[in-house]
Structures are given as C-alpha cells and as structure tokens.
Amino acid sequence: MVGVICGKDNSVENHLEMGKKLLAAGQLADALSHFHAAVDGDPKSYVAYYRRATVYLAMGKSKSALPDLTKLKSSPSSREEQEAQSQLKKSDEIQRLVTQARSDFGHEDYSSAASHLDTIIDTCVWDVDSRELRAECFIQMREMGKAISDLKAASKLRNDNTQAFYKLSTIYYNLGDHEMSLSEVRECLKLDPDHKQCFSHYKQVKKLNKQIMSAEELIQQQRYGDAVSKYEAVMKTEPDVPQYTFLAKERICHCLSKDQQGAKAIPVCSEVLQSDPQNGNVLKDRAEAYLQDEQYEEAIKGFESAKEFSENDREVIEGLERAQRLLKQSQKRDYYKILGVKRTAQKKEIIKAYRKLAQQWHPDNFQDPEDKKKAEKKFIDIAQAKEVLTDPEMRSKFDQGEDPLDPESQQGGGHHHFHGAWESFQGFNPFGSGPFSFKFNFN
Numbered sequence: 001m002v003g004v005i006c007g008k009d010n011s012v013e014n015h016l017e018m019g020k021k022l023l024a025a026g027q028l029a030d031a032l033s034h035f036h037a038a039v040d041g042d043p044k045s046y047v048a049y050y051r052r053a054t055v056y057l058a059m060g061k062s063k064s065a066l067p068d069l070t071k072l073k074s075s076p077s078s079r080e081e082q083e084a085q086s087q088l089k090k091s092d093e094i095q096r097l098v099t100q101a102r103s104d105f106g107h108e109d110y111s112s113a114a115s116h117l118d119t120i121i122d123t124c125v126w127d128v129d130s131r132e133l134r135a136e137c138f139i140q141m142r143e144m145g146k147a148i149s150d151l152k153a154a155s156k157l158r159n160d161n162t163q164a165f166y167k168l169s170t171i172y173y174n175l176g177d178h179e180m181s182l183s184e185v186r187e188c189l190k191l192d193p194d195h196k197q198c199f200s201h202y203k204q205v206k207k208l209n210k211q212i213m214s215a216e217e218l219i220q221q222q223r224y225g226d227a228v229s230k231y232e233a234v235m236k237t238e239p240d241v242p243q244y245t246f247l248a249k250e251r252i253c254h255c256l257s258k259d260q261q262g263a264k265a266i267p268v269c270s271e272v273l274q275s276d277p278q279n280g281n282v283l284k285d286r287a288e289a290y291l292q293d294e295q296y297e298e299a300i301k302g303f304e305s306a307k308e309f310s311e312n313d314r315e316v317i318e319g320l321e322r323a324q325r326l327l328k329q330s331q332k333r334d335y336y337k338i339l340g341v342k343r344t345a346q347k348k349e350i351i352k353a354y355r356k357l358a359q360q361w362h363p364d365n366f367q368d369p370e371d372k373k374k375a376e377k378k379f380i381d382i383a384q385a386k387e388v389l390t391d392p393e394m395r396s397k398f399d400q401g402e403d404p405l406d407p408e409s410q411q412g413g414g415h416h417h418f419h420g421a422w423e424s425f426q427g428f429n430p431f432g433s434g435p436f437s438f439k440f441n442f443n
Contacts, residue, residue: 012041016048023055028126028157031055039068046071057091058126065091090123101133110137128157132164144171155187162188166198169205176243178209208237208244215251224259228252246275250282257285260344262292280309284316291319292343296327325401332406335385335398343399347390354386 019034032055038048049068056065097116104113114137120130131150138147148171155164165188173181182205188198215230231248238244250272256265269286273279287302303320310316336343339353361379366372384405388394394404 012038012045012048015041016045016051019051023051028055028059055126057094058124059128063095094120094123098130101130105133105137108140110140113137114141126157128154128161131157135167139167139171144175147171160191162191162195162198165191166195166201169198169201173201173205174241174243176241176247178205178212178244181205182209204238208234211237212247219251219255219258222258224255228255228259231255246272250279253282253289254285257289257292260292262289265289266293278309280306280313280316284310284313284319287316287319287323291323291326294326294330294343296323296330299323300327322401329398329401329403333381333403335388338381338385339389341389345389350386350389354382357382358386 015034015038019031019038022028022031022034032052035048035052035055038045039052042048049071053065053068056068097120101113101116101120104110104116114134117130117134117137121127121134124130131154135147135150135154138144138150148168151164151168151171155161155168158164165184169181169185169188172178172184182202185198185202185205188195189202192198211230211234215227215234218224218227218230231252234248235245249268253265253269253272256262256268266286266289269282269289272282273286276282283302283306287299287306290296290299290302300320300323303316303323306313306316307320336345339350339357341349341353345353358379361375361382363372363375363379366375388398388404397404
C-alpha cells in the first residue's frame with residue numbers, strides 16, 4: 001500500500017514538474033494537460049489546483065479557473081494557496097474588464113478598450129484573445145508598432161494562428177515594408193497552403209517585391225532608364241498605398257539625377273520633398289539636378305540643405321564646392337552658352353553648333369566697321385568654345401568650374417597660347433587691316 005501511495009505521489013510530482021517546464025517554454029496546452037493529470041492523480045493536491053488555475057487565468061479563461069480557486073479558498077495552508085485567494089479576487093475583476101473592453105471596442109472607444117485590456121493582460125499574460133483585441137485597438141489608433149508586438153505574441157501563443165500572420169503581413173505591407181510583409185505571409189501559408197486571404201495577398205506582395213528588387217539591381221548596374229520604368233510599374237502595381245508611390249518617386253528622382261536628366265529630375269524630387277523635406281538623399285539628388293540644369297544658386301542652396309542632414313557626405317561636400325565654382329564661372333564666360341549647347345552635348349553636336357555659328361559670325365559677312373569688330377570678338381569666342389569643348393581634358397576642367405583658357409585659372413596662360421596659334425593662322429592676323437580674306441577650315 002505504501003508503494004502505491006509513493007507511486008502516486010511520484011507521478012503527481014512528475015506531472016507538476018513537467019507542466020512547469022512546458023509552461024516556461026510557452027507550451028500552454030501541453031502544460032495544462034500535465035496539470036489536469038496531476039489533479040486527477042491527487043484530488044487533494046492544492047499545488048496542482050493552483051498551477052492549473054494560474055494557467056487558466058494567464059490564458060484569459062477566468063471562468064475555468066474559478067472552480068480550482070474555490071477549492072483553494074477553503075483550505076489555505078501555503079504561500080501558493082494564499083496567492084490563489086488573491087487570484088480569485090482578481091478573476092471577478094477580469095471578467096468585468098473583459099465585458100467593458102468589448103463594449104468600448106464596439107462603441108469605437110479604442111483608447112479606453114486598450115486601457116482595460118492592458119490591465120487584463122498584466123494578469124492574463126497568455127490570453128491570446130485579449131492580445132488580438134488590443135492589437136485591433138492599436139490598429140484603429142494608428143499605433144502600428146504596438147499592434148505588431150501583440151500580433152507577434154499571439155502568433156506564438158496559438159500554434160495555428162494564420163490570422164495573426166495575415167494581419168502582420170498586411171500591416172507591414174501598408175507601412176511600406178514589403179520584405180517583412182512577404183516573410184509573415186509565408187508563415188501563414190506554411191500553416192495553411194490553401195488559406196485564401198494569405199494566398200491572394202502573397203501573390204500581390206511577391207509581385208511588388210520582385211519589381212522593387214529588380215529596380216534596385218538595375219540602379220546598381222547604372223541602367224537608370226530601365227530602373228525608372230520598373231519603378232513606374234511599381235506605382236501601377238500598388239497605387240493605393242502611398243508609401244510605395246513615395247518610394248518609387250524618391251528612386252526615380254535619384255535615377256534621373258544620375259542619368260543627367262536634371263530638368264526631368266527637379267519636379268519629381270521636389271514632389272518627394274514636399275512630403276519629406278528633411279530627406280538628405282533627395283536634397284542631394286535635386287541639388288545635382290539643379291547643377292545639370294545650370295541653376296547654380298539653387299544647387300548651392302540644395303547642397304547646403306543636404307549638408308545639414310548629411311554633414312560628412314563626401315558627395316554633398318564636393319557637390320557644393322562644384323556648384324560654387326560653376327556659379328562663379330557662369331558669371332564670366334560659359335562655352336556651352338556661347339555655342340548654344342547643353343552640358344551633356346556630344347562632340348558631334350558641339351562641332352555642328354560651332355560650324356553653324358562660325359558661318360553666321362564670320363567677319364566677312366559684315367561691312368560696317370562696328371559690326372565687323374563685334375563679329376570678330378564673337379568669332380574668337382566661338383572658336384575658343386569649340387577648342388575647349390572638343391578637347392576631353394580641357395572640357396573636364398571646365399565642367400569642374402575651371403576655365404582652361406583663363407589666365408587666372410591656368411598658370412602659364414592657356415588663353416595667350418590660343419591667341420598665338422590663332423594669330424599665326426595662315427601667317428597673318430586675320431583681324432588686322434589689309435586686303436586679305438578670311439579662309440577657315442570648319443573641320
């Protein structure tokens with residue numbers, strides 16, 4: 001008889017110990033099974049009743065906890081049993097709070113409902129229903145970080161909680177985090193591959209994620225035109241979530257700036273900055289676009305603004321210095337303007353413009369002495385512009401804000417070298433007096 005009793009006691013102790021370990025691991029259902037077995041094994045074990053009641057309460061099942069707590073109330077004889085009396089008092093309060101929270105939620109008083117649920121969850125830490133309801137309150141209150149925290153807990157507390165994963169995925173998606181959205185919806189489909197909501201959402205997220213990833217790869221490959229097309233496709237795929245439109249326009253701004261399409265980049269970048277005026281990357285991209293569009297003062301302002309948010313960004317520092325040099329240069333002589341070509345013009349365009357202007361301003365075309373004098377000056381400017389812009393080294397210097405023909409910029413006097421060569425052309429000064437004609441080779 002003693003052996004049987006000892007055997008029974010050992011079995012109860014084993015169930016209690018195993019239940020305790022499972023509880024610590026968050027395996028509530030299995031822990032509860034062991035506490036059931038402990039109660040069945042020893043109906044007088046107050047510890048077994050206490051632990052089972054505690055699990056019920058933590059799961060938000062206060063009605064299930066009441067019979068166990070009532071048994072403990074009749075014979076308090078230990079610290080755990082005394083604690084149970086306190087838990088018994090809480091159970092009535094919890095049921096009242098649950099009723100009130102649901103009522104507040106139904107009346108769209110989400111703040112009050114969340115406050116009641118806070119109190120409930122402080123005691124019922126494993127109460128999945130309360131956490132999910134509080135998550136809904138947070139969603140309505142636009143407190144997405146808190147909603148995510150509750151839904152993540154709910155997804156772990158209930159093994160097959162596909163709905164929690166679906167809601168997590170939709171929250172991340174609407175926040176613009178397509179990668180986390182894809183990760184969460186995949187968890188839903190692992191639990192139920194035929195889940196209609198998750199499968200439909202998965203197809204949308206996967207398509208959008210693929211487009212964004214492809215666009216970023218194209219940017220890395222410096223295929224900026226293709227990247228712009230891909231981000232335009234992103235806006236068509238998801239026109240209803242502002243975060244993706246914002247992302248697409250931010251990256252289109254960057255691509256157009258990198259692709260030397262300043263005039264097109266400026267309005268796109270400006271639209272992004274209306275929503276996010278402190279976006280350092282977009283400020284930098286727009287400043288670069290202003291440079292390309294020869295709006296040097298705006299470029300300087302843009303780089304200075306970008307510097308406030310990216311103080312150590314080398315591109316910003318160098319861009320600001322370049323903008324300042326180009327502004328100074330523009331106030332003197334601009335070879336691009338002389339020939340009427342863009343800074344992005346190819347050599348063929350430059351030569352074509354030079355030939356046209358050289359013919360137009362050939363001094364032989366003018367008879368009036370004053371007009372001829374002006375034409376001679378203009379003709380020299382045109383020839384100098386052609387010389388600088390068709391020479392890769394001189395053009396590069398000019399694009400950085402230096403004038404290779406300006407004695408102030410070039411030690412050794414490149415300007416004088418040009419005139420020496422010019423004046424020796426055909427062995428005479430073409431602009432001197434005399435009966436000679438102008439003969440120029442427009443190659």
